Amino acid sequence: MSIEQIVTEAAAMPALERKQLIGRLLAIGRAQEDADFRHTLAERMDDGDPSHWISYDELKQRLPAGKVGE
Amino acid sequence: MKHYRLLIAWQLWPQIQALPPGLRRALYRVFDQLEEMPDAVSEFQFSDQSGRLLDGFILGQLAFHYWIDFSDRHVKVVAIGPADRARRD
Numbered sequence: 001m002s003i004e005q006i007v008t009e010a011a012a013m014p015a016l017e018r019k020q021l022i023g024r025l026l027a028i029g030r031a032q033e034d035a036d037f038r039h040t041l042a043e044r045m046d047d048g049d050p051s052h053w054i055s056y057d058e059l060k061q062r063l064p065a066g067k068v069g070e
Numbered sequence: 071m072k073h074y075r076l077l078i079a080w081q082l083w084p085q086i087q088a089l090p091p092g093l094r095r096a097l098y099r100v101f102d103q104l105e106e107m108p109d110a111v112s113e114f115q116f117s118d119q120s121g122r123l124l125d126g127f128i129l130g131q132l133a134f135h136y137w138i139d140f141s142d143r144h145v146k147v148v149a150i151g152p153a154d155r156a157r158r159d
Contacts, residue, residue: 023116023126026133037149038119044079044148045118045137053146054083056076056101063087065095 074138076105078147085150093130100127100134108138108145128153 010018047053054062078086089097103111112125114133126135135149 019112019114020116022114026114026116026126037151038117041124041135041137041148042118042120042122044081045122045124045146047079052080053077054080056078056105059078059086059101060098063094065098066091 074105074108074143074145076101076145076147079149082147082150097129097134100129104136104145104147108136124148 010021013021086094086097100111108125111127113127115123115125117123122137124135124137126133128134131153133151133153134147135151136145136147138145
């Protein structure tokens with residue numbers, strides 16, 4: 001199956017299936033190149049220490065978005 | 071009132087700090103949407119090692135990975151990586 005055929009079929013997929021396909025393609029590369037990536041994700045998801053998380057409000061205070069042209 | 075509380079893993083601070091201003095503004099627009107409708111932002115999904123489902127979106131050359139904790143009503147941004155892994159050295 002050529003890449004063009006894959007793209008054509010992906011374009012015809014329902015949006016949810018296409019998202020899952022993209023995620024699995026990304027995971028293929030990740031699994032081959034970084035075996036610890038999923039373990040790292042799980043560790044962070046399980047991290048219940050509040051000091052290890054920055055709230056979005058705090059992020060905006062520390063790093064304002066700034067204005068266009070800045 | 072926001073529907074979800076958005077939290078960013080402290081390990082990502084340097085990467086977000088290093089973003090050019092334009093990209094940071096675009097990121098914050100996405101973060102605004104994440105607080106309201108995290109499902110609507112998702113562009114891809116995958117599972118961690120235990121099978122929990124994570125979502126993600128692409129912005130520029132970066133892939134942002136986040137986890138929707140429905141029980142606590144938190145959205146946790148847990149990783150930022152290159153969107154194109156083929157370019158990784």
